[in-house]
Amino acid sequence: MSILVNKDTRLLVQGITGQEGLFHTLQMVQYGTNVVAGVTPGKGGEWVLDGKIPVFDSVKVAVEATGANATVIFVPARLAADAMYEAGDAGIPLLVCITEGIPVHDMICVRQFLEQKRICLVGPNSPGLLSPGESKVGIIPGDLAIQGNVGVVSRSGTLTYEVLNALKQNERGVSACVGIGGDPIIGIGFVDVLQMFEADAHTEQVILIGEIGGNEEELAANFIAKEMTKPVVAFIAGRSAPAGKRLGHAGAIIEGDAGLASVKMEALRAAGVRIASYPEEIPALMD
Amino acid sequence: MKLHEYQSKAIFSKNNIPIPRGRVAATAEEAKHFSEELGGRVVVKAQVLVGGRGKAGGVRLAKTSKEAEELAAQILGMEIKGLPVRRILIDEAVSIDREIYLAITIDRKARKPVLIASSSGGVEIEEVARVTPEHVYKIHIDPLLGLRDYQARDMAVSLDLPRAYWKTFLDICQGLWKAFLSTDSTLAEINPLVITSDKRFLALDGKMIIDDNALYRHPDLIDLWDIDSEVQTEMEARKFGLSYIQLDGSIGCMVNGAGLAMATMDILTHFGGRPANFLDIGGGASAEKVAAAFRLLLEDPKVCSVLLNIFGGITRCDEVARGILIAISDLNPSIPIVVRLAGTNAELGNRLLTSARMITASTLSDAAQKAIKLAQGVELEHSG
Numbered sequence: 001m002s003i004l005v006n007k008d009t010r011l012l013v014q015g016i017t018g019q020e021g022l023f024h025t026l027q028m029v030q031y032g033t034n035v036v037a038g039v040t041p042g043k044g045g046e047w048v049l050d051g052k053i054p055v056f057d058s059v060k061v062a063v064e065a066t067g068a069n070a071t072v073i074f075v076p077a078r079l080a081a082d083a084m085y086e087a088g089d090a091g092i093p094l095l096v097c098i099t100e101g102i103p104v105h106d107m108i109c110v111r112q113f114l115e116q117k118r119i120c121l122v123g124p125n126s127p128g129l130l131s132p133g134e135s136k137v138g139i140i141p142g143d144l145a146i147q148g149n150v151g152v153v154s155r156s157g158t159l160t161y162e163v164l165n166a167l168k169q170n171e172r173g174v175s176a177c178v179g180i181g182g183d184p185i186i187g188i189g190f191v192d193v194l195q196m197f198e199a200d201a202h203t204e205q206v207i208l209i210g211e212i213g214g215n216e217e218e219l220a221a222n223f224i225a226k227e228m229t230k231p232v233v234a235f236i237a238g239r240s241a242p243a244g245k246r247l248g249h250a251g252a253i254i255e256g257d258a259g260l261a262s263v264k265m266e267a268l269r270a271a272g273v274r275i276a277s278y279p280e281e282i283p284a285l286m287d
Numbered sequence: 288m289k290l291h292e293y294q295s296k297a298i299f300s301k302n303n304i305p306i307p308r309g310r311v312a313a314t315a316e317e318a319k320h321f322s323e324e325l326g327g328r329v330v331v332k333a334q335v336l337v338g339g340r341g342k343a344g345g346v347r348l349a350k351t352s353k354e355a356e357e358l359a360a361q362i363l364g365m366e367i368k369g370l371p372v373r374r375i376l377i378d379e380a381v382s383i384d385r386e387i388y389l390a391i392t393i394d395r396k397a398r399k400p401v402l403i404a405s406s407s408g409g410v411e412i413e414e415v416a417r418v419t420p421e422h423v424y425k426i427h428i429d430p431l432l433g434l435r436d437y438q439a440r441d442m443a444v445s446l447d448l449p450r451a452y453w454k455t456f457l458d459i460c461q462g463l464w465k466a467f468l469s470t471d472s473t474l475a476e477i478n479p480l481v482i483t484s485d486k487r488f489l490a491l492d493g494k495m496i497i498d499d500n501a502l503y504r505h506p507d508l509i510d511l512w513d514i515d516s517e518v519q520t521e522m523e524a525r526k527f528g529l530s531y532i533q534l535d536g537s538i539g540c541m542v543n544g545a546g547l548a549m550a551t552m553d554i555l556t557h558f559g560g561r562p563a564n565f566l567d568i569g570g571g572a573s574a575e576k577v578a579a580a581f582r583l584l585l586e587d588p589k590v591c592s593v594l595l596n597i598f599g600g601i602t603r604c605d606e607v608a609r610g611i612l613i614a615i616s617d618l619n620p621s622i623p624i625v626v627r628l629a630g631t632n633a634e635l636g637n638r639l640l641t642s643a644r645m646i647t648a649s650t651l652s653d654a655a656q657k658a659i660k661l662a663q664g665v666e667l668e669h670s671g
Contacts, residue, residue: 103501156546237549248545
């Protein structure tokens, strides 16, 4: 089993004819994800991957024709907000947005709109979801994880790969890996995913990969202390980061005393979470 | 992108927020001339993109235009927190009855814009929030509805503003909301908003921060960019789509992905080394981009060794290796380079680099420790 996506997920790819969209669609299909349709306005009627996947002009029509129940968004930052409104308006219950660099004002409105419709948004600036052996939605390399009982949730991309790799080297399998995204305004947060892992019968322990900026880790610590029965190991990136500088991710910035790695680690430690000094140390701290 | 006070106030004024009469000067003569225009009594204000200008002596009151000229000459020769003062704002001096703090920013926790006000204007709001949080009022704004008048009225009541001022205060709040929205700001701040002794509101000082990701739809604002205030190498990096921040250590880092780049800095620190920079080459980096990144690292004289950590996903390790080889043949660096490639096409990348006699490592901790030893001048045998 897994969370958010599984074998029954019927995936739509928005921006399927773009370079990245097409490349990752192929990767997802090869992994076994059921990609049922793509959308690129102006390219409706075309087919991609040797005629296997139909392309539609709009999300609404794609959903009517194929029954897609999740969408992954690869469209450029300038068009991404519209793509998310369109998916929300078509009633797709799960959106995964890979796009990086979306203006924050756009995201504030998108988030409010989707929240009112009770639609689940993962990202933006997310590597997506990987449920080993079941489904891959996004860009996480599928061969980095084997099926197992460890839930992984992260704000980062390649750092997550590093952790997945460390798990695989130690023959630790993964139930699901969720990238919540590195932007200041994102859809679901750590707490939402921790809740899902806590409820998921196939997840026995959880790894949380946080970073400087915001208060997602503090909220997670609070939830873990109060509600979580499964053990959690965490790594927080950015202990050596200077204040006031945005480190790549728009969300990774220490503002005043807020967002410091040390504060986050202390909060998590107080909640009983084991903290790794570096990614490769994680497997040794697990149950 | 941060805007200068005078730029922020120009945007406020466009949105019907009253500002003092004032002009921007680049020389003492101009300052003298402008202060004469404004009636002699003026405030001379350094325009630099850092806080604490007042404490540093960058904001001074001149009673005559001659005094304004002298102060202007002084301030234009100053450096405030390392930034040279190239422009000064000459504002009419006003007598103040009351100071208020008023701002709109994005509350990341609530994921909404928030109107913030305080009766303690003119001072650092963070300080007020720390010492007397009950004196900082916050009203969240539904982004789909915008700021409503009743919300601004609630704020006027919280601030204990006499009713006679409500209408103007509402207009100012709405003006600030429009300024915030129309420029894609993450902060639009009036500090202080004053009530003068002749009962007028004036935005005496202002600060705006524009979302870099939204600059593409504000070509007019890009012209306001103060290049002087940016670190040159960081600007250079931006041209290539690289995210680069200079630090003060000795080990140059080049990584794909922001989180992994931070983790690489952390692991160096953990084993006793000091990173010279944060450098994220992003996803799917081409050989040319890698070469540009490499040049940036080698141009930093503090760098004693280089650590390359690439976890291939979209990025292919062999492509990165080709970029490194291009850079090395161009620059012929004398400092040692440790390379750790993992993920997509890592073996192919490693083979390419081994022939170039680079030091390779298979794990991040191994790579970090080798880079630290090399930075400390310890010789290591080249692998391969």
